Amino acid sequence: MPGNLGVHAGSAVRGNAAPPGPTGTRPATAAGRIAEIDGLRGVALALVVLFHVFGAGRVSGGVDVFLVISGFLTTRAVLRRATTGRLTAPEAWSRDLLRLAPTALVVLLAVVGGTLAILPAGRWEGVLREVAASTTSWENWRLIGAELAYGAAGPAASPLQHFWSLAVQVQYLAALPVVALGCVMLAARVRRFRGRRITAERLFAALLGTVTVASFGYAIWLTTTAQQVAYFHTFARIWEIGAGGLLALAVRRVCLSAVLRGVAGWAGLLAVVSCGFLFDGGRLFPGPATLFPVVGALLVLLAADAGAPRAADHAEPAGGARARLFTRVLAGPLPRRLATISYALYLWHWPLLIAWLAVSGRSRTGVLDGAAVVAVSVALAWATVRWIAGPVERWTARPRSRHRLPVRAGALLGAVCVVVAGGAWAAADGLQRGRVAQLAALTEPSAAHPGAAVLRPGWPGDAGLAEEVPFRPSTTIAGSDGRHLTDCANSDKKSGEVVTCVIAAPESGEPTRRVYLVGGSHTQHWEDAWVQVADDAGWEVTAVIKHGCRLTVGPQASHRYCVEWSAGALDRVLADRPDVVVVESTKTSTEGRDVVVPEQAAAWTQIADAGIQVIGVRDTPRFTERVPACLERHEALPREEASAACSAPRDDLFGGTFPAAAAAGDPTGAGIVHLDLTDAVCGPETCDVVVGNVVVYRDADHLTGTYAETLGPDLDAAVRAAAPWLFEDAPARTGAGAPRP
Numbered sequence: 169m170p171g172n173l174g175v176h177a178g179s180a181v182r183g184n185a186a187p188p189g190p191t192g193t194r195p196a197t198a199a200g201r202i203a204e205i206d207g208l209r210g211v212a213l214a215l216v217v218l219f220h221v222f223g224a225g226r227v228s229g230g231v232d233v234f235l236v237i238s239g240f241l242t243t244r245a246v247l248r249r250a251t252t253g254r255l256t257a258p259e260a261w262s263r264d265l266l267r268l269a270p271t272a273l274v275v276l277l278a279v280v281g282g283t284l285a286i287l288p289a290g291r292w293e294g295v296l297r298e299v300a301a302s303t304t305s306w307e308n309w310r311l312i313g314a315e316l317a318y319g320a321a322g323p324a325a326s327p328l329q330h331f332w333s334l335a336v337q338v339q340y341l342a343a344l345p346v347v348a349l350g351c352v353m354l355a356a357r358v359r360r361f362r363g364r365r366i367t368a369e370r371l372f373a374a375l376l377g378t379v380t381v382a383s384f385g386y387a388i389w390l391t392t393t394a395q396q397v398a399y400f401h402t403f404a405r406i407w408e409i410g411a412g413g414l415l416a417l418a419v420r421r422v423c424l425s426a427v428l429r430g431v432a433g434w435a436g437l438l439a440v441v442s443c444g445f446l447f448d449g450g451r452l453f454p455g456p457a458t459l460f461p462v463v464g465a466l467l468v469l470l471a472a473d474a475g476a477p478r479a480a481d482h483a484e485p486a487g488g489a490r491a492r493l494f495t496r497v498l499a500g501p502l503p504r505r506l507a508t509i510s511y512a513l514y515l516w517h518w519p520l521l522i523a524w525l526a527v528s529g530r531s532r533t534g535v536l537d538g539a540a541v542v543a544v545s546v547a548l549a550w551a552t553v554r555w556i557a558g559p560v561e562r563w564t565a566r567p568r569s570r571h572r573l574p575v576r577a578g579a580l581l582g583a584v585c586v587v588v589a590g591g592a593w594a595a596a597d598g599l600q601r602g603r604v605a606q607l608a609a610l611t612e613p614s615a616a617h618p619g620a621a622v623l624r625p626g627w628p629g630d631a632g633l634a635e636e637v638p639f640r641p642s643t644t645i646a647g648s649d650g651r652h653l654t655d656c657a658n659s660d661k662k663s664g665e666v667v668t669c670v671i672a673a674p675e676s677g678e679p680t681r682r683v684y685l686v687g688g689s690h691t692q693h694w695e696d697a698w699v700q701v702a703d704d705a706g707w708e709v710t711a712v713i714k715h716g717c718r719l720t721v722g723p724q725a726s727h728r729y730c731v732e733w734s735a736g737a738l739d740r741v742l743a744d745r746p747d748v749v750v751v752e753s754t755k756t757s758t759e760g761r762d763v764v765v766p767e768q769a770a771a772w773t774q775i776a777d778a779g780i781q782v783i784g785v786r787d788t789p790r791f792t793e794r795v796p797a798c799l800e801r802h803e804a805l806p807r808e809e810a811s812a813a814c815s816a817p818r819d820d821l822f823g824g825t826f827p828a829a830a831a832a833g834d835p836t837g838a839g840i841v842h843l844d845l846t847d848a849v850c851g852p853e854t855c856d857v858v859v860g861n862v863v864v865y866r867d868a869d870h871l872t873g874t875y876a877e878t879l880g881p882d883l884d885a886a887v888r889a890a891a892p893w894l895f896e897d898a899p900a901r902t903g904a905g906a907p908r909p
Contacts, residue, residue, distance in 0.1 A: 204433070204472035207498025208465065209237060210506035212440060217517050217545070219444050221538040225320025227449030229461030231333050232408055233440055236465040238337050239412025242344060243376070247417070250348035251368050260345040262578020266564050268338065268511075269581050271557045272331075273588065275515040276302055279327050280592070282523050287327075288800035289644040293603070295327065296596035302331040303589040305338035308400040315661065317396035318450045321533075323526045324794050327519040334515075336405050348372060373417050380410030391455030393728065394662045404454050408462055415466050419473045426492075433471030433494040439464025468498075512557065513549035520545050529801060531792070606645045610874050614640070619878030620848050622860035639807060639861045641874050646796035646863045649872040650693075657692060657713035664714075664732025666740055671695060672702040672709040679708035681894055682746040686712040686719050686737055690752050690787055693871040698750070700880030701887060705895055710746070712737050719751055720767035721774060738771055742778050748894065749775050753784025753842050756869070758792045760823040772840050782840045783891065788849060789821035790869040795857045811858035818850050841890045848882035849875075 216230035249255035276299050283295045294314070301310035311332055318329075351371040358366045384407040390398035398404040424432065443449070443461040452458070471494065497503075506513070521541050524533070533541060564574045616637045621627060641649045656669030673679060685691050685698060692713045702709045717730035719737055741749055751772065756762045772782045791798075791814075798814035805813065826844045849855065849864060849871070857864055859875070866872045871879075888895055 202472050203499035203504060204495055205237065205241075205469065206507040207500065207503035208233065208437075208440070208468050208472075209510050210503030211437070211498070212237075212465075213506050213510045213513060214503075215441065215444060216514065217542060220321055220518060221521055221533055221541055222535075223320075223444065224532055225450060226444050227318075227447075227453060229440065229443030229447070229449055229464075232443075232449075232453065232458055232461040233465040235333065235337065235405060235408035236412035236415075236462055236469070238340070239409035239414075240416045240469050241412075242341060243413030244416035246344050247348050247351075247369060247372055250345065250352050255345055255349065257345045257349065258575050258578075261342065262574045262582075263564070264338070264341050265578045265581050265585075266560060266574060267557075268334070269585055270560050271512050271515060271552050272302070272334070273584070274552055274556055275512075275519065276328075276588065279519050282519065283327070286523055286526050288797045290647045290796050290800070293596045293599040296592045296599070298326060298328040298331075299592040300589040300596070302328050302335070303585045303592070305335040305342075307335045308332035308402060309335075311400050312397055315396075315659075318399050321518070321521050321525060322531050323522070323529065324797065325522050325525075327522040330514070330518040332400050333405075336402050337409065339402055340406060340409050347375065351375065369417065373414065376410050376413050376417075380407045380414060383407035383410060387454045387458070388456060391452070395451065395455070397661065398454055399450075408454065408458065411462055411466060412469070415469055419470060422470065424470070429471040430492075430494050432467045433498075436464040436467025436469075436471065437494070437498070440468065472498075509546070509549040509553050512552040513545055516548045516552070517542065517545035520548070529793075529798075603645050603648055606642065607648060610641055610649065617861045617874070619860040619862040619875050620882055621878060623848060623851065624882070637861060639858050639863055641863055641872060643796040643800040643803070643863070646799075646866050646872055647794070649863075649866050649874055650870070656711050657715060658733065659715045661716065662729060664729040664736060666712060666733060666736040667714070668710055668712050668740065670708060671711050672699040672707065674706050674708070677706075680706040681708070681748060682744075683707050683709045683748045683750060684712055684741060684744070684746045685709060685750045686741060687750075687752050688713065688717050689715050689870060691750065691785070693788075693876060694750075694785060694879070694883070696873065696876045697879040697883040700877075701884045704884065712740065718755070718765065718768055719771045720765070721770035722767040734771065738774065741775060741780065745778070745780060748781045748783055748891075750783045750785065752787055753840075754787045754827055756787040756790050756822065758790045758868075760820050762787065762822045762824075762827055764827050776840060781891065781894075783887070784840055784842045786826055786842070786844045786846060788869060788871065789816070789818075789846075789855050791816060791821075791857070791865065792868070794867045795863065795865040796867070799857065799863065807858070811856055815854050815856045818846070818853055818855050821850075821855050822846065843883075843886045843890055845879070845882055845886055848879055 212228075212230040212233040215228040219226055219228035219230070246255065246260065249260075279295065280299055283292055287295065298307060298310055301307045307328060311326075311329060316326060316329065348368070352368040355366050355368040355371055360366055383403050383405070387398060387401075387404040387407060390401060390404050439460055443464065447453075447457050447460060449457070449461075521533070524537065524541055525531070528537070530537075564577055617640050618627075656667060656671065658665055658667040671685075683698070683702065685695065692711065692715075695709075695711060698709055701707070714730065714733045714737075717733050720730070720734045721738070751768065753764065753768075754762050755765050755768075772784065775782050793814070795814055799810055802810040802813045826842070826846075849859070860878065862875045862878065863872050864875045
């Protein structure tokens with residue numbers, strides 16, 4: 169996952185001033201500098217960029233190295249200033265803001281322009297909200313709230329998800345001076361505790377150690393329960409920054425020989441470089457596996473800063489050949505030059521990568537275009553440092569501006585950030601209001617948008633489908649066209665609670681049948697069609713839905729809460745004993761597989777053995793790209809050509825026959841009615857993404873509400889044919905199965 173390159177891009181300063189800002193403008197051989205840390209940042213940056221561009225979603229571990237470096241560089245410097253009376257919170261905040269905000273604002277404004285020019289209009293609102301969150305260093309919580317998990321770079325990926333680690337570090341930096349000053353004040357008041365002298369440094373070290381241990385324990389727990397949340401969670405990440413801070417406080421008491429420094433440095437560097445090849449950090453971090461890159465970074469920092477003071481040229485004591493080689497490698501010109509633009513390069517490369525993938529329509533880069541993305545990123549990073557970050561840093565670092573000017577400039581820059589964030593959020597609100605109004609307009613019936621009706625036998629060609637009539641919903645709002653879904657569903661990834669609600673019932677009298685819809689979103693997106701059937705037949709329909717889960721018996725589930733939910737949902741079904749339980753009968757994939765999951769079949773068998781009828785509905789196809797985005801990318805083409813460009817052969821999506829129906833003699837199919845409604849969403853040879861002038865999918869695999877409303881007659885006919893006994897007490901009424909406006 170994207171990670172920041174350490175909030176302070178300059179190397180640590182031995183024993184006095186705070187480290188320089190993102191430009192790293194001091195020469196690497198300045199007295200007291202530790203060039204190996206610059207080199208480590210350069211190496212970590214190269215790993216992050218290369219893994220993002222060419223790694224197909226694997227995590228390099230660079231983000232974890234940067235978090236450690238950030239803690240190492242900031243903690244000791246801030247505490248030293250606090251204990252010597254040279255620290256004020258407003259000044260510390262202002263200087264951090266002046267180091268970070270200029271580059272970030274330039275990138276964010278470029279992302280806004282690129283979004284409006286390149287990305288589909290349906291994504292504008294989400295990106296603008298992320299701009300607001302990134303500007304105010306709240307992006308990690310925005311990603312958690314929006315349930316956006318870590319993923320590889322792709323056309324649909326957020327161009328700002330890499331700001332999450334910067335947000336974590338800024339949140340740490342915001343608290344750091346306050347905590348340091350609080351420790352100074354407390355030490356001045358207490359002085360001694362149980363006979364021991366209390367110092368601000370001891371208080372701070374004890375507090376940081378406690379927080380670090382607690383954070384690591386929390387990260388382990390949260391990674392096992394909700395890893396996608398843990399990945400972005402501030403408290404699940406603070407232990408990595410804290411580890412660097414604790415080393416910074418302790419390293420002055422450690423003196424290693426040149427040989428030990430060389431061994432530690434090489435071992436740490438090997439761990440940092442190999443991490444992305446050994447671990448799938450996108451699935452394992454920030455749990456125990458994160459110790460590998462964290463300890464590696466700590467070893468490099470220890471090797472760089474533990475030992476006798478060195479001269480400006482970093483000459484090692486005699487006999488330290490390994491340490492000298494280690495220094496020459498990390499203090500070489502390429503790593504150090506990368507370090508000087510690390511912050512800007514990190515911020516630029518990810519949105520440029522996403523922009524290229526969105527423009528090209530490719531899911532990943534090749535060698536040549538990936539190299540081009542890297543080259544353009546380097547050029548933009550250099551220009552940003554040369555003409556924006558560097559001048560701001562030099563201006564605020566003038567001797568006569570050490571106090572009041574940084575505070576005033578920081579306050580002004582902070583106000584600019586607030587204005588940008590507020591403007592982005594207000595614009596997103598405006599887009600949201602427009603989207604809601606357009607969705608409301610979709611409820612109006614339209615003869616020019618028959619949807620699934622055109623796939624039924626007897627449809628008179630293209631009647632009513634004039635080329636000049638646009639399809640609905642538009643690509644701008646198609647991703648939000650889930651209005652047919654009830655709010656009654658468990659969408660909390662960290663909860664196994666069974667949520668139920670009645671979504672259809674007769675206006676008077678007892679229902680003729682009680683039907684339970686049990687499963688995930690691929691059961692839920694049929695709700696409106698089931699409600700239409702129920703309204704005509706006098707049924708009561710109850711939804712038992714948990715997003716991301718399927719009803720199973722056994723370990724086959726998306727995560728541990730699916731197992732918990734499945735057990736509870738199965739108990740509820742067996743206790744309530746409805747007449748019918750509706751489930752997904754197969755599971756499709758983007759690779760063209762359509763399979764019966766054995767653990768799901770085990771659940772059906774238990775229900776059928778209890779004397780409850782099970783109806784399994786074949787899964788809908790899954791495309792490799794979000795359909796609205798694909799249609800918008802081809803909006804310059806005529807309607808039919810645009811639809812054809814995004815559609816796919818039926819066999820490529822399903823891979824052949826309906827496997828549940830083929831298992832008629834198999835225990836997995838015993839006593840279960842299987843419905844195959846593929847003919848209601850696909851043609852004989854092609855699964856079109858626009859059918860009857862209606863967009864079929866709101867993303868890559870979920871039906872739009874507009875199309876689902878046209879599926880009532882198809883579902884009614886399929887159920888009557890497969891299970892006619894369900895209608896024996898409810899003869900078809902006039903207009904049965906007619907689609908509702």
